[in-house]
Amino acid sequence: MSTSIIGGSRTVGCRSLREYVELLYSRLNTVDSAAAHRIRRVVGARRARITLDEESVDVYFSRGRLHVTAPGKGPVDGTGRTTRQVTLDLIDGYLEITTAVLDGRLELTGSLDAIVRMDLALEVLLDSATRAPALQQLAQDFRDDPCRAAPAPRSAGPFRRWTPFYSDPPEEREHRLLEQLDLLP
Amino acid sequence: MIDDSLRPPFATDPDAGAYKDWLHLNVFDHRSGAVMLFNVSLHGSPYDPRARVVGTAMVHQPDTGWTGNMSVAGFDEAAIGSTSIATARIALAVDTMSERVLVSAIYPDDSLEGSIAARAASSPVAIEERLPFGSGWISWYVVPRLTVTGTLTCAGRTIELDAASAYHDHNWGRWHWGDDAGWEWGTYAAAGAGPTFVFSRTTSRDHLREGPITLFVHDGPVRRRLRGDGVRLTLEGRFTAPLRRLPGSVAALHQDRVQPHLPARVHVEARDGVDRVELEFVPRAAAQLIAADPVRSGYGFVHELVGEFTASSVIAGRARTVGGLGVFEFVD
Numbered sequence: 162m163s164t165s166i167i168g169g170s171r172t173v174g175c176r177s178l179r180e181y182v183e184l185l186y187s188r189l190n191t192v193d194s195a196a197a198h199r200i201r202r203v204v205g206a207r208r209a210r211i212t213l214d215e216e217s218v219d220v221y222f223s224r225g226r227l228h229v230t231a232p233g234k235g236p237v238d239g240t241g242r243t244t245r246q247v248t249l250d251l252i253d254g255y256l257e258i259t260t261a262v263l264d265g266r267l268e269l270t271g272s273l274d275a276i277v278r279m280d281l282a283l284e285v286l287l288d289s290a291t292r293a294p295a296l297q298q299l300a301q302d303f304r305d306d307p308c309r310a311a312p313a314p315r316s317a318g319p320f321r322r323w324t325p326f327y328s329d330p331p332e333e334r335e336h337r338l339l340e341q342l343d344l345l346p
Numbered sequence: 347m348i349d350d351s352l353r354p355p356f357a358t359d360p361d362a363g364a365y366k367d368w369l370h371l372n373v374f375d376h377r378s379g380a381v382m383l384f385n386v387s388l389h390g391s392p393y394d395p396r397a398r399v400v401g402t403a404m405v406h407q408p409d410t411g412w413t414g415n416m417s418v419a420g421f422d423e424a425a426i427g428s429t430s431i432a433t434a435r436i437a438l439a440v441d442t443m444s445e446r447v448l449v450s451a452i453y454p455d456d457s458l459e460g461s462i463a464a465r466a467a468s469s470p471v472a473i474e475e476r477l478p479f480g481s482g483w484i485s486w487y488v489v490p491r492l493t494v495t496g497t498l499t500c501a502g503r504t505i506e507l508d509a510a511s512a513y514h515d516h517n518w519g520r521w522h523w524g525d526d527a528g529w530e531w532g533t534y535a536a537a538g539a540g541p542t543f544v545f546s547r548t549t550s551r552d553h554l555r556e557g558p559i560t561l562f563v564h565d566g567p568v569r570r571r572l573r574g575d576g577v578r579l580t581l582e583g584r585f586t587a588p589l590r591r592l593p594g595s596v597a598a599l600h601q602d603r604v605q606p607h608l609p610a611r612v613h614v615e616a617r618d619g620v621d622r623v624e625l626e627f628v629p630r631a632a633a634q635l636i637a638a639d640p641v642r643s644g645y646g647f648v649h650e651l652v653g654e655f656t657a658s659s660v661i662a663g664r665a666r667t668v669g670g671l672g673v674f675e676f677v678d
Contacts, residue, residue: 253415253455254594258601287599291638291645292396294420300595316457316501317411343605345586 175308178216179229181299186227188295189286196289201225203281207238209271214244239271239279249312252300348442348470350487351428353518354392362391363641364482364520369431369438371447371464373494374671375510376537379408381652381671382498383633384449384462386431386438389523390640392421398640399424401436402592403451403458405500406631406652413500415456416592416635440516447492447514460498464512467491468542468564471571477557479548480525489514490564491535491542511535511670513542523637524644526551527677530559530579532612534625534655534672541565541668543625543657545579545614551678561616563623568662572616572623581676583610585651590633597636600645608632608649612674621661627672629653649676 176184190197201222208221210232217232247266250256261267269276290296304312339345352369355362368387375382383404390397399421404414417435425432430439436451445466452459468491476483492512498505513533521527530553531546547559560573585608591597612627629651637646651674658667 250594251598252594254590254592254597256594257591257604258598259604284599287595288643291596292640292643294395294398297418312455314455314457317407317413340586 173305178213179218182229192293193289196285199285200282203278210237210240212242239275242268255315361520367518370515372513374535377509381406396640401433403436410501412590414458458500462496464492464494467493480521480527482520484519487516490544523639523646529677532674536668536670572618576618577616580613581609585610623659625657627655
């Protein structure tokens with residue numbers, strides 16, 4: 162087996178949200194065109210707005226091509242809003258998707274159909290990324306982007322959490338029943 | 347001498363894409379109660395750019411929980427020797443001549459950094475035969491007990507490891523993550539110069555079909571190997587505390603795995619007419635490490651449960667009861 166140098170030099174530049182979204186799709190289309198096709202089928206003619214901190218873009222497919230534009234005034238079918246810190250916490254395993262949604266740190270709005278389709282498109286992307294070094298590299302570039310804040314230090318976890326979504330803690334009897342039925346969050 | 351090396355496939359190996367190989371070290375710090383996992387693994391053909399090197403450094407302390415993380419890199423981003431794998435974040439090397447296992451880990455974003463040297467305190471166990479596993483096979487090489495020197499800084503605390511003991515193994519084989527395969531494995535180290543117990547069996551993915559189980563006991567110069575119908579492993583109750591799941595991006599894909607069915611107690615009873623062991627392990631925390639196959643869409647879920655054990659044994663006519671730290675691994 163050949164031996165190689167660890168790491169090596171790598172230059173990471175500043176990228177906008179628009180550039181990250183365009184690169185995600187173009188790299189996916191290059192390494193796994195079937196997955197890119199599945200995303201196009203799932204999304205269809207729908208439009209979504211993605212907001213990361215203060216940046217927003219609208220995304221849609223037209224004639225098989227992805228378009229990423231500045232937010233328009235017209236309606237979109239769904240929106241997804243989160244922050245860079247939440248994104249990095251998800252990537253690094255410090256935050257579960259369900260927790261992020263229930264705590265309002267990842268907001269998804271739209272009809273049920275639109276939200277399910279956004280989720281499906283993300284699942285296809287994440288599954289393909291495990292076999293696509295170019296997409297894993299893009300995640301590393303996002304982390305190292307010199308124009309974006311370094312992630313806040315995280316020391317340990319996971320922590321038991323309190324979800325404001327469930328305003329009233331269940332009674333002991335109800336808690337036991339939920340536990341018995343394996344329905345506790 | 348540790349007579350072992352990584353086992354990369356030839357370029358002409360038709361099963362090179364199913365290649366797996368890893369070096370593993372558990373450290374048990376009996377003074378602080380910290381249980382540590384260090385693992386560097388190779389997944390996929392070295393001749394395929396999709397092949398991945400996965401490094402894991404995780405420490406569980408009773409009062410702070412899990413510290414550390416998993417890192418993923420390409421083969422071209424790693425230095426791979428005959429008995430060593432090094433990435434920018436973690437390196438694990440076996441010095442076969444001096445019988446040492448060396449680990450260096452640097453995860454500054456996750457409050458973990460350290461350098462460890464473990465020296466073999468028991469003779470190795472080599473299982474070179476190809477045990478059936480999923481679509482392929484698995485083999486392993488074990489050093490059940492090692493003494494430790496080194497320092498680890500995690501969650502703002504520095505841990506001197508002179509009171510710790512360790513376990514090392516090396517697994518290799520050919521299979522794809524997502525195959526109909528799993529395993530149950532555990533290692534339990536008593537404090538001081540006490541014994542180490544190690545058991546293992548392969549299973550189907552649903553754990554309803556089980557391969558033969560083997561229990562190794564290493565107590566100074568005494569070593570025993572109990573297997574067959576005389577060894578019974580029982581998993582009891584359900585562990586319900588939240589899991590640390592890594593890597594986070596792959597965990598996000600598997601929301602159905604947030605609360606897997608893991609045991610709240612592990613009980614091992616073994617006897618062969620001469621020696622006997624009864625061991626009970628109670629996990630205090632668990633992590634789920636998700637292995638993604640780099641060639642086909644498939645995932646393996648490696649659950650690491652850490653905690654305390656007690657064991658009563660009669661080995662070579664010597665009866666004793668000991669306690670210490672251990673790990674139970676449940677893979678599906």
